[in-house]
Amino acid sequence: MTSPRPGRPEDVSQSVPKVLRVSAALSWRLLAVAGAVWLISWIVGYLAVVIIPVAIALLLTALLAPAVGQLARWKVPRGLATAIVVVGGIAVVGGVLYGVISAFVGGLPDLQKQVASSVDQIKHWLEGPPLRIPDSQLLDLPNQLIKLIQDNQLSITTSALSTAATLGEVLTGVLLVLFTTIFFLHDGGGIWSFLTKIIPADVRPRVDLAGRRGFASLVRYVRATAAVAVVDAVGIGVGIGVIGVPLAVPLAALVFLGAFIPIIGAVIAGSVAVLVALVAKGFFWALIVLVIVIAVMQLESHILQPLLLGRAVQLHPLAVVLVIAAGFTFGGIAGALMSVPILAVLNSGIRSLLHDQGIDPSEVDPTRPPKVEPGHGK
Template sequence: MTGLIPRGLRVGAALAWRFIVVIAALYAVVWLMGYLSAVVIPVSIALLLSALMAPAVAKLVAWRFPRGLATGIVLIAGLAVLGGLLTFVITQFSSGLPQLQQQLNNSLNQIKDWLINGPLHLRQEQIQDFINQAIGFIQNNQSSLTTTALTTAGTIGEILTGFVLTLFVTIFFLAGGDNIYSFLVRGVPARVRRRVDVAGRRGFASLVSYIRATAAVAVVDAVGIGIGLWIVGVPLVIPLATLVFLGAFIPIIGAVLAGGVAVLIALVTKSFIGAVIVLAIVIGVMQLESHILQPLLLGRAVRLHPLAVVLAIATGLVAAGIAGALLAVPLLAVLNAGIRSLLHEHDPDPATVDALHSKAAQPNDAKPDEADAEKDNEKK
């Protein structure tokens, strides 16, 4: 009976059912990660923070600091820097709020004067009717607005819970990451344990390179938009640039929100023309980031093709929203470095692979084994 079926059809059927099984398994994994997103996302962010802070912890440990103390120092310093930046932004905005309110009133008066005396020739009664309708809309939809506020409050509670979990997991990753990793590797069969160990170390090295490249992109965004705001003459340039820097770590939405704040302030302080100029600057910097900085810097740091970086961000955004866009490229970078390592027939001793400075994650054409061999020769 088998001989009656063409060979091409048999091969196609065999490939088809195996493909379906693989897709079903991937779907199950993605569904499970979505179901446990309240845990998966904080743990993933904690891993990113660990990759950012691990080099500093390692440096302090090399200076004979106990690992627990080094972890505490780096975490406290990181939280202090983040808190200081946020406090600076909030303080600057608060101090400039009276001036902004005055300029907003002036802008509203100018708009009102244009509506009455401009080409539209609206009457005072029409403008007042519009304002009354807006107030009535808010009053009539008070229940839905209240429900939205409660939903937002619940979301804020979830964010705070996730922040606490992220901080807790980050502490353990920094303080005992080596022990946790060794425990996980012991679950791998002994015959491939060494190769998997090396692949995991190289994957984490690629993650460290990704975090550094992301920080470089954030700096370029902040400097570019900050210079543009300074040239236009928009107030609060430094806090706005700081806001852009912080927002650049959140793909798409962070840059959009930070740029939107800059455009609104320009609209209040520099009229419509100034807002359009600032909007053009923000769009230009965002295009530079999306099409040049992220593909080239991130692709070069994690040895990924620029097209793969762009597609990974787009796929992550479609599949899991902002969290997916944030985690897609790091996940792809880790998988790329790990798979490249696993495909090599001969791997070095895991103890010789520096997970924080491995040349396997650097932008060169050397294979991982050759890179580590070069490192060993340099040491000799």
């Protein structure tokens, strides 16, 4: 066999250092992966009106599926069990909303009185040193506000129309979430079995098992998130209730809902509590509420979120924090809400594909997460 002549492509390739060849091979593969991720992100953003409600419905299904599964094990027909859980969930949410609205209406008169007193205090503070704003300018503020509204009437009207359109989209999304959740609860197993038919038969059982493991991980994540939300709501609600801030119950409910949006949600809800304390009781009590909110947020960020969520989805605490930050950077609030569940499902599914073989998928109930054997996934 003759040796390759100088100048041939294989001869040139051999003259390139191995480190450079490997780096170039990894680089174009990373570019291909980045392009695929960008394409998927673009598709998800384009279809966000459909994908986000379906994703929320999947989270609600993970929250309610254990109850439906338990009723089914008690020999209750699947359709009736789904109806009981859905109607019961709507009744609980409606009852909570009624209680929150009643507390808001009941505390509003007291809030109005305290706001009027706080406005007078703020007015005296503005008139005194160091600002010394003349009383005539303070009295003219309402007229200036009316003039500002009149000058920007067109933009205000446009914003109102945009808000109305947004409310229409939100209502449509809520109906889609409810409709999808009912079908997921009633026939989620059948839907999953239909989807797995596109998988080659020789690997279908392992993929089926991985999907069930992933959904079990999602169930654990939703439970842990609900626990974090309850701790946030109770901590901030009790704190502002003890110091006498009005509307403590509605504010606690707002904190509970906000806690389902990792990191930023509870912070925004806590900021509302600080603002209410400021206008109702003054700067000192607002500072106390701020300390309470910061303490609860530190408890959530450094203990509850990393440990509870990390254990629930078998992720390192640092991974939980980083994926939340990345999700918020790329997808905003929706990205922060969905980032950890997606990572949890992928982590559990991939581990199952790599390590679980010879297991009958029918033995795995997603509403009853299987115990992890020692050393599994290491």
